[in-house]
Amino acid sequence: MSQGMMEPYAGLISFLRMPFAPSAEGLDIAVMGVPFDLATTGRSGARFGPRGVREMSLTMAEFPWGVWPWEYHFRDEFKVADLGDVTGFTAYTDRMMPCVEEAADKVLATGAQLLTIGGDHSISYPLLRAHARKHGPLALIHFDAHSDTWTDEDLNHGTMFYHAIKEGIIVPENSIQLGMRTPNPDKHGMLVHDGLECLRTPAAEMAERIRARVGDRPAYLTFDIDFLDPAYAPATGTPVVGGPNVAYARDVLRALRGMNIVGGDQVEVAPHYEGPGQITALAGATIACDILYLIAEARKQRG
Numbered sequence: 001m002s003q004g005m006m007e008p009y010a011g012l013i014s015f016l017r018m019p020f021a022p023s024a025e026g027l028d029i030a031v032m033g034v035p036f037d038l039a040t041t042g043r044s045g046a047r048f049g050p051r052g053v054r055e056m057s058l059t060m061a062e063f064p065w066g067v068w069p070w071e072y073h074f075r076d077e078f079k080v081a082d083l084g085d086v087t088g089f090t091a092y093t094d095r096m097m098p099c100v101e102e103a104a105d106k107v108l109a110t111g112a113q114l115l116t117i118g119g120d121h122s123i124s125y126p127l128l129r130a131h132a133r134k135h136g137p138l139a140l141i142h143f144d145a146h147s148d149t150w151t152d153e154d155l156n157h158g159t160m161f162y163h164a165i166k167e168g169i170i171v172p173e174n175s176i177q178l179g180m181r182t183p184n185p186d187k188h189g190m191l192v193h194d195g196l197e198c199l200r201t202p203a204a205e206m207a208e209r210i211r212a213r214v215g216d217r218p219a220y221l222t223f224d225i226d227f228l229d230p231a232y233a234p235a236t237g238t239p240v241v242g243g244p245n246v247a248y249a250r251d252v253l254r255a256l257r258g259m260n261i262v263g264g265d266q267v268e269v270a271p272h273y274e275g276p277g278q279i280t281a282l283a284g285a286t287i288a289c290d291i292l293y294l295i296a297e298a299r300k301q302r303g
């Protein structure tokens, strides 16, 4: 193809056609996948999320000028690579946690930032631990149909933020949850804007609320694909109707430019539940790309 364009159906599959690298040494941003879904309470299958999201990310990597509407190509300003997947835990949640935490620690020890693709949402817990070890207690910016704060000592993809708050690695007073559409009797001190509130609030205003809540605290951004209405993201373990669309989510995300977002993840794409078009993985890849830009720009701003 002309002008350095890349056919989205050809070649090896890495996230956004980044080069593969064995470690994060010398990088600004590293991307890794965590193909794990045994902490799901509904339908499993998010272990195929990293593969599905990487594949659909190729549709965005076609253009040498970057990803619309970002004004530049991230690779012209930042050294990035795909580290592949964290493995070695097969079918055990209690083995996944230390594996992911260690992998994240290794990346952060090089000075690089980290974007992770899941996997079910439980993977955020070891990622938060690693980021809090590096940056101190974190503000959580959480997009999801579920609060994932059920008060339960069991560790699964519906309880990990309760555990993270108890552990002190998330500061609830600086944290905000968006898009909830399931009963949530205990907010654990976090600010919650449910799905209806999102539908009624323009993206720019929602972004202002996020900024006001987080303040200057280093923030970790986690995006469960089921934040989106199942019309836009059907392929996920626990879909809930009545959510925002992808354009709204992207509008809110881009309006967070300049915030001190130190890391993030995109989770819960389960490609085997797709109808035609792989639209869930496409949404996941696009959102993950937006998070990448936010993390990169925050890094640049810190200098």
Ligand SMILES: [Mn+2]
Pocket (backbone or CB within 6 Å): 144, 145, 146, 224, 226, 227, 238, 268
């Ligand atoms: Mn969810």
